[in-house]
Amino acid sequence: ETGVTQSPTHLIKTRGQQVTLRCSSQSGHNTVSWYQQALGQGPQFIFQYYREEENGRGNFPPRFSGLQFPNYSSELNVNALELDDSALYLCASSRSGGTGGNNEQFFGPGTRLTVL
Amino acid sequence: AQSVAQPEDQVNVAEGNPLTVKCTYSVSGNPYLFWYVQYPNRGLQFLLKYITGDNLVKGSYGFEAEFNKSQTSFHLKKPSALVSDSALYFCAVRDPRWGSSASKIIFGSGTRLSIRP
Numbered sequence: 628e629t630g631v632t633q634s635p636t637h638l639i640k641t642r643g644q645q646v647t648l649r650c651s652s653q654s655g656h657n658t659v660s661w662y663q664q665a666l667g668q669g670p671q672f673i674f675q676y677y678r679e680e681e682n683g684r685g686n687f688p689p690r691f692s693g694l695q696f697p698n699y700s701s702e703l704n705v706n707a708l709e710l711d712d713s714a715l716y717l718c719a720s721s722r723s724g725g726t727g728g729n730n731e732q733f734f735g736p737g738t739r740l741t742v743l
Numbered sequence: 744a745q746s747v748a749q750p751e752d753q754v755n756v757a758e759g760n761p762l763t764v765k766c767t768y769s770v771s772g773n774p775y776l777f778w779y780v781q782y783p784n785r786g787l788q789f790l791l792k793y794i795t796g797d798n799l800v801k802g803s804y805g806f807e808a809e810f811n812k813s814q815t816s817f818h819l820k821k822p823s824a825l826v827s828d829s830a831l832y833f834c835a836v837r838d839p840r841w842g843s844s845a846s847k848i849i850f851g852s853g854t855r856l857s858i859r860p
Contacts, residue, residue, distance in 0.1 A: 667852075668852055669850035669851050669853050670833070671850075672847050672848060675847075683847050685847065717786055731792055734787040734788070736784070736785055736786045
C-alpha cells in the first residue's frame with residue numbers, strides 16, 4: 628500500500644451537480660496528479676499540481692478544476708456533472724521539484740464516481 | 744502524436760511458465776517508460792521504469808522489462824508466473840520534452856493477465 632489516501636471511496640451524483648474529491652499525498656511528496664479511469668480503459672491525465680499551482684493539464688474541460696494546499700494535499704472539483712464523468716478518479720503523488728519527470732508516481736485507491 | 748499501445752487485452756499463462764505482456768510506444772526522442780499493476784478495487788502500483796542505461800530493467804515482484812529502441816517496445820516479462828500475478832497491467836510513457844515535471848504520463852489501455860494454477 629502507498630501512503631496516498633483518497634476520499635470518499637464511492638460517490639453517486641446526478642447530472643448537473645458538482646463534486647469535490649480529496650487526496651492526501653504520501654509523506655515527502657510535493658506533487659499531485661489526477662487521472663480519470665473509465666471502465667475498461669487506462670487512466671487519462673487530468674492535471675497536476677506542484678507548489679499549489681497547476682503544472683500541466685490534459686484534454687479536460689475547464690469544469691474540471693483543482694487545488695493543492697500547503698500540506699500538498701489536493702482536491703479535484705468537477706462542475707456540471709455529465710454522465711460520461713462516471714469513472715474511477717485516481718490521485719497520484721510524486722517527488723518533483725523541477726527534475727521529477729523520471730520519478731514514479733504513487734497512486735491512491737481511487738474514488739469511484741457514478742453520475743446518474 | 745505520442746501514444747502507447749498494449750496489443751493484447753488479455754494474456755493467459757499457466758503457473759510456473761514465463762509470461763510476457765507487450766507494450767509499444769510512439770514518442771519522439773528518448774522516452775521515460777513505466778509499468779504499473781492494478782489489482783481489483785486498488786490503485787495502480789509501480790512495478791518498474793526505464794529512464795536510461797541498461798535496456799533490461801528489473802522491478803518489483805520478480806518482473807523485468809526490456810527496452811528496445813529499434814522496435815519501440817517495452818515488454819514486461821517474468822520467468823515464472825504466479826497465480827498472485829493475476830491483475831491488470833498498464834504500460835505508460837512520458838516524453839521528457841514535455842517538461843521537467845512528472846506530468847502528462849500517457850497510459851496504455853491495459854492488459855489483463857490471468858495465471859491459471
